[in-house]
Amino acid sequence: xxxxxxxxxxxxxxxxxxxxxxxxxxxxxxxxxxxxxxxxxxxxxxxxxxxxxxxxxxxxxxxxxxxxxxxxxxxxxxxxxxxxxxxxxxxxxxxxxxxxxxxxxxxxxxxxxxxxxxxxxxxxxxxxxxxxxxxxxxxxxxxxxxxxxxxxxxxxxxxxxxxxxxxxxxxxxxxxxxxxxxxxxxxxxxxxxxxxxxxxxxxxxxxxxxxxxxxxxxxxxxxxxxxxxxxxxxxxxxxxxxxxxxxxxxxxxxxxxxxxxxxxxxxxxxxxxxxxxxxxxxxxxxxxxxxxxxxxxxxxxxxxxxxxxxxxxxxxxxxxxxxxxxxxxx
Numbered sequence: 001x002x003x004x005x006x007x008x009x010x011x012x013x014x015x016x017x018x019x020x021x022x023x024x025x026x027x028x029x030x031x032x033x034x035x036x037x038x039x040x041x042x043x044x045x046x047x048x049x050x051x052x053x054x055x056x057x058x059x060x061x062x063x064x065x066x067x068x069x070x071x072x073x074x075x076x077x078x079x080x081x082x083x084x085x086x087x088x089x090x091x092x093x094x095x096x097x098x099x100x101x102x103x104x105x106x107x108x109x110x111x112x113x114x115x116x117x118x119x120x121x122x123x124x125x126x127x128x129x130x131x132x133x134x135x136x137x138x139x140x141x142x143x144x145x146x147x148x149x150x151x152x153x154x155x156x157x158x159x160x161x162x163x164x165x166x167x168x169x170x171x172x173x174x175x176x177x178x179x180x181x182x183x184x185x186x187x188x189x190x191x192x193x194x195x196x197x198x199x200x201x202x203x204x205x206x207x208x209x210x211x212x213x214x215x216x217x218x219x220x221x222x223x224x225x226x227x228x229x230x231x232x233x234x235x236x237x238x239x240x241x242x243x244x245x246x247x248x249x250x251x252x253x254x255x256x257x258x259x260x261x262x263x264x265x266x267x268x269x270x271x272x273x274x275x276x277x278x279x280x281x282x283x284x285x286x287x288x289x290x291x292x293x294x295x296x297x298x299x300x301x302x303x304x305x306x307x308x309x310x311x312x313x314x315x316x317x318x319x320x321x322x323x324x325x326x327x328x329x330x
Contacts, residue, residue, distance in 0.1 A: 018065050022058035030055040046197065076144055086326070087151045094256050095322035100156050107160075122160055122230075123223060129153070130174035130222065134215050137178025141187040146171045152326075157226075158245040163236040166226045177218040181211025258317035268310045268321065275303035302328070 008016075033048045070077060090096045110121045133149070136142035149171045157167030182188045184201055193200055229236045236242070278299050285298035306328050313320035 015062075018062050022062045025055065025058045028055075079144070080147060083148050083151070086148075090322060090326065093319065093322055095319040095326075096152065096155060098256060098317070098319040099152075099323045100159050103156065104159060122226075126166075126170055126223065126226065127219060129170050130177075130219055131215070133171050133174040134178035134181070134211075137175035138181045138183040138185060138211055139178075141179060141182075141185045142175045143179065146175050148326075155245045158242050161230045161233070162226050163229050163233070163242050164238050164245075165236065166222070166229060169222045169225075173218065173222065177214050178211065181207060181214050183207050183211055256319070258319065260314050260316075260318045260321070264314055264318040264321055268314060272303065272307055272310065275299065275306060279303050 030053045031050055032053055033050050035046055036049045037044050038047050039045075107121050107125060111117045116124065133142065133146065136145075150168055153170050154164045154167030157170060158164060179185060179188070183204060184190075189201060189207070193202065233239060233246075282299050283297060284295040286295050306324075309324040309328070310321060313324045
């Protein structure tokens with residue numbers, strides 16, 4: 001009897017999916033939707049009409065699909081590579097360690113409050129994080145952008161006594177819950193209502209109630225899973241994989257020398273000077289949500305916020321300045 005000891009590599013799974021899709025082109029007839037103008041009751045209406053087209057059975061094209069996929073999604077691929085490089089810079093500079101244990105120290109202080117200690121500070125923190133990312137997914141369709149935050153919150157969750165699955169859930173799953181609720185998501189609600197020719201973002205009250213219900217159910221399961229992992233960490237499916245971050249305790253942070261080299265101030269000055277120049281060139285930025293748009297002074301505000309956070313963080317340590325850079329560019 002054949003036994004599978006481990007899950008196949010990601011590339012193998014993706015290639016199997018491509019091959020299955022190619023096989024289906026020999027079975028399923030080809031078709032496409034086309035927008036046509038139809039006259040009903042003396043008024044013109046646009047409808048999506050389906051019609052069959054000549055099938056294009058795939059054979060050797062499965063190998064070209066890999067290249068075409070890289071070309072088509074090059075923006076996301078480059079984004080992931082840049083995020084990976086930025087993460088290792090953060091890791092090498094010990095900025096993540098400093099940020100995580102500073103945050104943990106802040107939560108421990110909150111536990112002195114009797115009410116917060118009874119409710120659970122960790123539960124409050126996780127709910128607030130999930131609500132924030134759920135709102136991002138519901139309002140502007142945050143999805144792959146969560147990668148930049150996953151690499152921060154996974155080690156944070158492990159340091160709090162949970163596992164990497166909990167860390168991913170706090171970001172990616174929470175954003176998915178918001179995406180499903182889709183209060184003002186322009187990529188789903190905006191496009192669908194535009195095609196249906198109904199008032200843009202109408203029915204927001206119903207979607208908001210759906211968003212609340214979806215978040216309540218999703219967060220309930222995430223918090224329940226997180227609670228089980230904290231009581232019995234060894235029962236986590238990724239217990240061995242999380243060993244690296246579990247071994248990094250506060251001792252490493254205590255050995256870090258908090259300092260601010262002159263290069264940190266130079267980097268801050270150059271970035272702030274560039275932001276000030278762009279503030280004069282682009283004093284107003286047009287923000288669009290569907291068909292609605294408004295002009296806001298986004299670049300000047302960003303320049304001011306970066307100046308404030310940069311000065312305060314550099315006065316404390318370059319590690320906090322690196323974290324402020326991450327916050328500003330996210």
